[in-house]
Amino acid sequence: MKYDTNQLEINKVQKSKIEEVNFDNLVFGEIFTDHMFECDYANGEWQNPKIKPYGPIQLAPSAKVFHYGQAVFEGMKAYKDEDDQIWLFRPDENFKRINKSSARLAIPEFPEEFFFNGLEELLKLEKDWIKKGFGNSLYIRPFVIATEECVSANPATKYKFMIICSPAQAYYSGEVRVQFSEKYSRAADGGVGAAKAAGNYAAQFYPTNLAKEAGFQQIIWTDANTHEFLEEAGTMNIFFRVGDKLITAPTSDRILDGVTRKSVIDLAKDLNIEVEIRRVKVSEIVEAARKGELKEIFGSGTATVINPISGFGYKGEKFELPKLEDSYGKSFKDRLMKIQYNQAEDKHGWRHLVK
Template identity: 60%
Template sequence: METSVKNLSIEKVKTSRLSEIDFDNLSFGSVFADHMLICEYVDGAWQSPKIVPYQPLSLEPSAKVFHYGQAIFEGMKAYKDSEGGVWLFRPQENQKRLNISAKRLAMPELPEEVFMDGLRTLLQLDEKWIPQAAGSSLYVRPFMFASGTGFHASPADSYTFIIACAPSGAYFSGKVSVLIEEKYSRAANGGVGYAKAGGNYAGQFYPTQLAVDKGYQQVIWTDDVSHEYIEEAGAMNVFVRIGDTLITSPVSDRILDGVTRKSILTLAEDLGIPTEVRKISVHELVEAAKEGSLKELFGAGTAAVISPIASFGYKGKDYELPELEDSYAHKLKKMITDIQYNRAEDKFGWRYSVL
């Protein structure tokens, strides 16, 4: 197996677990492929990466990830087309964003070739773990954490980078009802909201559970100062359609620069759909819902691609969105997935060949 990563070693599993897996009944992120890539940062330098059997890790109780939260990750998918070809979708964007997150959390940036070529080699090795059923894929999770030890509040002196993979079936979210958050914030100005830091997600769980207890599935986050402007939907970027115009919030210290978000904006503009990247106030959203000009509200991210929102709650009142036969959400999701699964022309150069 060819790779341009210097000194990449490969230790294959003695016996694959493939035969034990029911690929017709895969829950998200609970079954893991045979191998993982691991690369250590010690003595001020990244060491030679290794592909090894998927296995537990051994860490000291004093590993700084447990105490000071230096942990970042990315989320991607590998797709298999009808001819057995394997593809990634804009993986260079994930590689760049991982290093943006690393820099913000005072972690070492990872060499591009370790991420890209190591990922490609790992997927070639575990190619049979990529499902071919409609809507299925291999979820890919690159992540990095502080493995260096010590109780002193400072950056670690060593780090571990891993890529692990999990086959997943088609993602169906059903009808989603969300609550507009009025008290808690996902992120703040000057903070780490734009980084894919693990702590960002830990902080979301409690307010989300409060919303679930009220009968909603998710939260729409608002700005940290006034709670007047909507920013993200759960762990996804959020889009609003008022009339024929598709609107999304600008990226900032608080808002993640989502790969799916960028792709939606490009495709919408290519289709001639009017788009606006600007602040969206809760007042504007509520008034549009009352007037009937609010046509769609949806989240955008790797797992679901696009997740339509059926209703939202605010100040004790629920607002229903219309069910459209020819929605932007359906049209744009189909365009993205057709590119991902090699069913359509990719004039933007987003598809990345693995095999």
């Protein structure tokens, strides 16, 4: 079915709240822009796309999202270069992934025309919220929820797709130490680990709290069957540098197909860095750390781009990683951000100009 982007209704705020925002002191994800995009699914089709002032939405207590967790989301960023042009980074991947996540939770897929038209018109309205400068960006959160008023245990017939935006600064989390999970898993074979389902994140909070009580900031999850293989770190994909080799787990129905992850793999190949995409045993990483061969662990994701990990714990033993001047993680982060901010050649065609 072809969707008409001329259907988009735009209702602007009378007065922006941007003057009330201290852009030098932003807390990630707490401040939101003036407008939001909204589109509803009813009678078998997506309809009535609109941009309107950011604000509360009204849902019945019986809305199925509250009872059966039909909710998926994405995380993206918009960047502004020195010529005031607005850029997105591989938005086609985010679009494909939110529909993949939706399909896994029996949510109707969202039309590509509505997604890109709504997103770009929203960003043009919020252009002043996107600040120039390396590290400044606008975090974009598309999401879908089930809105049908019914508590029967089956997929909803009504949904709401929305996009909200939040200004962000360079993400500094300080030194991060992780715990290799011995008991808890993020996802299992045949589950929803490859989907950005809201419930995946809720289920992480309790074991992560336990790790924090033990002196760690995050968890590297292990497989549900044996707890012998390392899979993801918190909300990030994970990379290990053993010697000069980069190792990361393959994507599967347990592991999220991260946009930053696949970009790091491509950049590593550009730099002739050997990359192994395979299952990673806990025992081999512990052994590499003991031998001094484990040079780096870092996570990759939209919010942080690359998050270096300074140490890890396993079975009561703690390991510290060397501090490297020429780390792979630092190099990948610098290269990715220069592409995102239109400061470097984009030979892979990852940048998307908002016109």
